[in-house]
Amino acid sequence: MQIQNATDFSLKYTLESGQSFRWNRIDNAYYGVVEGRILKITQKGTTLCVESSTDEDETRFVSYLRHYLDIGRDVPKILAEVNNDAYMDRAIQKLWGMRILNQELWETVASFILSQNNNVSRIRGIIRRLSERFGEHLTLAGYEDYSFPSPDALATATNEELLACGTGYRANYLRDTAEAVVNGELPLTAMKQMSYFEAKQELMHRNGIGEKVADCICLFSLGHLAALPIDVWIKRIFETLYLRRRATHREIREFAHSYFGDSVGYAQQYLFHYVHECSNWADAEHLSLIESTVTAVEKQCESTTS
DNA sequence: TTCCAGGAGAGAG
DNA sequence: CTCTCTCATGGA
Numbered sequence: 001m002q003i004q005n006a007t008d009f010s011l012k013y014t015l016e017s018g019q020s021f022r023w024n025r026i027d028n029a030y031y032g033v034v035e036g037r038i039l040k041i042t043q044k045g046t047t048l049c050v051e052s053s054t055d056e057d058e059t060r061f062v063s064y065l066r067h068y069l070d071i072g073r074d075v076p077k078i079l080a081e082v083n084n085d086a087y088m089d090r091a092i093q094k095l096w097g098m099r100i101l102n103q104e105l106w107e108t109v110a111s112f113i114l115s116q117n118n119n120v121s122r123i124r125g126i127i128r129r130l131s132e133r134f135g136e137h138l139t140l141a142g143y144e145d146y147s148f149p150s151p152d153a154l155a156t157a158t159n160e161e162l163l164a165c166g167t168g169y170r171a172n173y174l175r176d177t178a179e180a181v182v183n184g185e186l187p188l189t190a191m192k193q194m195s196y197f198e199a200k201q202e203l204m205h206r207n208g209i210g211e212k213v214a215d216c217i218c219l220f221s222l223g224h225l226a227a228l229p230i231d232v233w234i235k236r237i238f239e240t241l242y243l244r245r246r247a248t249h250r251e252i253r254e255f256a257h258s259y260f261g262d263s264v265g266y267a268q269q270y271l272f273h274y275v276h277e278c279s280n281w282a283d284a285e286h287l288s289l290i291e292s293t294v295t296a297v298e299k300q301c302e303s304t305t306s
Numbered sequence: 307t308t309c310c311a312g313g314a315g316a317g318a319g
Numbered sequence: 320c321t322c323t324c325t326c327a328t329g330g331a
Contacts, residue, residue, distance in 0.1 A: 018312060112312085119311035122329065168327030173314085210314045231312040248321085272312075 001058050003048040003065060008076050010097025011043040014069060017273040019101055019220045021111055021124045022148075031140070033131070034068065035104050036147045038140040053140040070099040075266070078225070082260045082267035087241050091274035100269055101220055105188050106181060107148040108221035109203070112213045113173050122166070129165040130154070154178035173208025180206060196224035211249070215265075225265040228256055237271050 015023040015030050023032035029042045038053040050065060066072050079092050115123050127148070134149035134157060154162075155178035162171035180186040186206060191199045199222055203214040211230075218227035228234075230249050238252045239245065242259070260267040 115311090116313035117311065117326080118313085118328080119330080122311075125329090163327085166328065169325090170314095170327080208314070212313060216312070229312065232310095233312070276312090 001050055001056075001062065003050065003062055003071065004046070006043070006046045006048050006069075006071050008097055009043075009046070009048075009069070009071055009099060010095070011041060011048065011069075013095045013098035013273070014101065017095075017098055017269060018120055018276065019216075019269070020103060021120070021127050022107075026143075031143050031145070033138065033145050033147055036136070036138075038138045038143060038145050040140060040143070051140060053138050067102055070102060073099070075099060078263045078266050079270075082263060082270075084259065087237075088267060088270065091270040094277070095270055095273055098270065098273065100225070100266060102223050103221045104148070105192065105217070105221045106151055108217050109177060109181075109186075109188075109209075110148070110154065110174060112216040112220075113177060113208050114167060114170055115216070116170065116208070116210075116213060118170075126166045130162075130167075133161065133165060151178045151181035155182045170208065173206075177206050177208060192222065196222075196226055199224070200227070219265040219269075225263040226257070227265045228253055228268050229265075231272075233272055233275055234268060237275060 011030060012025075015032070016025070020032070022034075023030050025031075029040050031038060031040050033039075036054070040051040042049045048065075048069075050061075052061070083089050083092055111123065111127060114126050118126075128146075130149055131146035134153040135146035138145050138147060154174060157175060159171055159175075162174060167174060177186065181188060186202065191202055194202065196218055200211075200214045200218055203209045203217055204211065209217075213229075215227040215229040218224040219229060230252055235247075235249070235252060238256060239247055243252070243255060247255075256264050256268070
């Protein structure tokens with residue numbers, strides 16, 4: 001089936017910008033597992049062609065996917081609001097059409113617990129092995145994958161089983177949070193009705209979920225665009241390009257919110273992915289921007305420590 | 307071999 | 320409050 005009129009939308013940038021770990025590109029098509037079924041999506045202009053491993057009611061399915069891909073949102077309006085300088089303007093031009101997904105909550109919670117002190121390719125590998133071991137086997141026209149493990153499956157997993165999937169020291173965090181979901185201490189359903197602040201507090205009460213991971217969950221699953229995950233790259237970007245000094249997370253958060261407004265999460269995603277994408281490109285102009293960013297941080301650190 | 311990866315927690319000051 | 324150290328893992 002098809003989704004029509006997906007204007008100002010880029011499937012590539014949306015699915016390859018580090019917010020979801022479950023999509024694979026094969027030729028022109030993206031294969032991924034979303035809430036228990038394999039999806040195959042291709043984009044031609046403003047039309048998305050979608051195949052599912054399960055039978056779907058077309059109207060409801062299209063509505064669900066439009067929400068998942070954030071297609072209904074007026075993103076050009078948001079980008080116009082946050083386009084305050086040359087850095088943002090370049091990121092917005094380069095990544096035009098990138099959207100912030102609205103992903104399933106439990107999978108997002110578990111995935112970003114695993115993301116701490118880790119890199120994207122390893123996170124993807126851990127999630128793939130966990131799904132193979134604890135999820136359900138799925139097929140779509142010869143493509144095979146596994147559903148994301150349920151909270152119950154991970155809550156009852158042994159430490160050895162989790163370590164065998166490569167979770168490392170995060171195994172306890174993952175199992176503890178899975179148990180909290182099973183016994184209701186972490187009320188996922190109720191959290192979807194909470195404010196950004198309330199949901200974030202609920203998440204941060206869990207062992208293994210700090211402010212950054214909580215913000216990732218609020219932004220990539222709960223639709224709170226005011227959430228600002230501050231990782232090392234976002235910290236660097238704000239310290240060098242905007243504040244031009246060392247700054248605490250709280251200072252960065254206050255500046256970013258006042259500068260970009262209530263949709264600071266969207267601005268963050270464009271800056272983050274732009275910097276990451278450029279590090280893989282042999283584009284002199286882009287690389288020089290990165291390099292000047294990094295060296296400026298190093299000089300800043302030197303001057304403050306000496 | 308060392309360093310780093312979309313960090314968090316415990317402890318010290 | 321801020322700073323520092325450690326945590327398991329694998330690719331560069």
